[in-house]
Amino acid sequence: MTNSVSSADLTVSLRDDASALAEQITDLRHRLHQEPEIGLELPRTQQKVLEALDGLGLEISTGTDTTSVTAVLRGTANTGGATGQTVLLRGDMDALPVQEKSGVSYASRIDGAMHACGHDLHTAMLVGAAQLLAARRDQLTGDVLFMFQPGEEGFDGASVMLREGVLDAAGRRPTAAYGLHVMSSMADGGSFLSRPGATMSSSDGLVVTVHGAGGHGSAPFAAKDPVPVAAEIVSALQAMVTRQFDVFDPVVLTVGVLRAGTKRNVVPETAHLEATIRSFSPAAKERLKSAIPQLIESIAAAHGLWASVEYIEEYPLTVTDAVETSFAQSTVRELFGEDRHQQMTHPLAGSEDFSRVLQEVPGAFLFLSAVPEGTDYRQSPYNHSPYAVFDDAVLPDGAATYARLALDRLNLAASN
Numbered sequence: 001m002t003n004s005v006s007s008a009d010l011t012v013s014l015r016d017d018a019s020a021l022a023e024q025i026t027d028l029r030h031r032l033h034q035e036p037e038i039g040l041e042l043p044r045t046q047q048k049v050l051e052a053l054d055g056l057g058l059e060i061s062t063g064t065d066t067t068s069v070t071a072v073l074r075g076t077a078n079t080g081g082a083t084g085q086t087v088l089l090r091g092d093m094d095a096l097p098v099q100e101k102s103g104v105s106y107a108s109r110i111d112g113a114m115h116a117c118g119h120d121l122h123t124a125m126l127v128g129a130a131q132l133l134a135a136r137r138d139q140l141t142g143d144v145l146f147m148f149q150p151g152e153e154g155f156d157g158a159s160v161m162l163r164e165g166v167l168d169a170a171g172r173r174p175t176a177a178y179g180l181h182v183m184s185s186m187a188d189g190g191s192f193l194s195r196p197g198a199t200m201s202s203s204d205g206l207v208v209t210v211h212g213a214g215g216h217g218s219a220p221f222a223a224k225d226p227v228p229v230a231a232e233i234v235s236a237l238q239a240m241v242t243r244q245f246d247v248f249d250p251v252v253l254t255v256g257v258l259r260a261g262t263k264r265n266v267v268p269e270t271a272h273l274e275a276t277i278r279s280f281s282p283a284a285k286e287r288l289k290s291a292i293p294q295l296i297e298s299i300a301a302a303h304g305l306w307a308s309v310e311y312i313e314e315y316p317l318t319v320t321d322a323v324e325t326s327f328a329q330s331t332v333r334e335l336f337g338e339d340r341h342q343q344m345t346h347p348l349a350g351s352e353d354f355s356r357v358l359q360e361v362p363g364a365f366l367f368l369s370a371v372p373e374g375t376d377y378r379q380s381p382y383n384h385s386p387y388a389v390f391d392d393a394v395l396p397d398g399a400a401t402y403a404r405l406a407l408d409r410l411n412l413a414a415s416n
């Protein structure tokens with residue numbers, strides 16, 4: 001590790017340089033925000049990132065199966081014979097199909113698309129970190145791998161980038177991986193939050209069709225009505241969660257789609273429902289995969305109907321490494337003071353495909369509250385809301401954090 005004097009100097013210089021970049025990365029963030037793109041194909045976003053990284057002396061490659069950007073910064077510090085290692089920093093870049101109502105001056109100009117999860121900030125922060133680190137190339141005892149990722153919002157862009165070979169882009173696998181996520185609620189603006197171990201839930205999907213037999217609404221006995229069966233399934237799923245699963249290993253199940261029928265005096269042929277399922281342990285997930293189809297098929301059969309059940313495994317549990325998380329927490333405290341980091345008491349029921357990276361490389365995931373100053377975080381709209389506002393003020397801190405994580409982690413690796 002760096003000694004305490006140079007560590008304090010590094011804190012001052014990183015914070016100063018990040019502040020000096022504020023205007024530039026805020027401008028980038030606003031341009032990304034005004035032109036949000038959804039999914040795996042983000043050509044205009046990719047173009048903006050490539051322009052912003054131009055001239056920094058990075059080895060840049062773009063995705064073959066998605067509009068990802070992978071950049072490698074080679075450190076030049078004399079490592080005294082130690083073999084240099086690689087640290088991965090990840091920022092996701094995609095937006096959501098949400099109609100923006102936030103009222104900010106740089107609001108989305110694309111109808112039906114909004115950076116409602118703050119990924120525009122992640123992209124700008126990671127560009128800022130690349131600038132801070134490129135200027136400190138001679139202090140880097142290894143390489144930094146920047147992962148600019150599309151398609152986090154349900155498109156599993158991390159898996160696509162893993163298939164594209166992101167982990168091998170620097171020539172050797174990363175020693176550690178760090179991700180960061182801004183929040184429009186959850187804590188006072190500027191607070192960092194993290195925890196070791198399970199940090200975000202795993203996410204699965206459920207698609208069910210109850211197959212009946214259509215008929216006249218006045219003569220349901222001559223039909224097989226799927227509507228009450230679907231209603232019973234919705235209720236039974238909630239009872240299953242509370243009766244079959246340990247309250248200390250929780251499950252969240254929300255039926256977000258329920259559809260049947262065309263006219264009130266017609267018994268429909270089918271009823272359709274879809275749910276999202278969040279769980280916090282591999283054991284709970286395994287049990288859900290068998291318990292849910294059994295429950296639904298049995299209810300349908302009890303009424304003389306049948307149901308097709310599709311259980312779709314989406315994102316795995318996000319599990320951070322205890323040592324890397326403790327390192328990331330001390331990095332935040334070193335940079336911004338003791339009171340800027342809070343240990344999370346429990347995981348979030350949101351899900352993240354950074355979990356895919358953390359299955360391959362030990363790492364940490366930090367939340368950073370971007371609640372605007374003077375706003376009560378308890379009242380402010382959550383991520384994904386059309387009203388969500390993420391404060392530009394956190395951009396330099398996010399960039400400095402990414403940069404410091406890479407600098408210190410490579411030094412740590414070189415000293416071991």
Ligand SMILES: [Zn+2]
Pocket residue numbers: 117118119152181
């Ligand atoms: Zn997000």
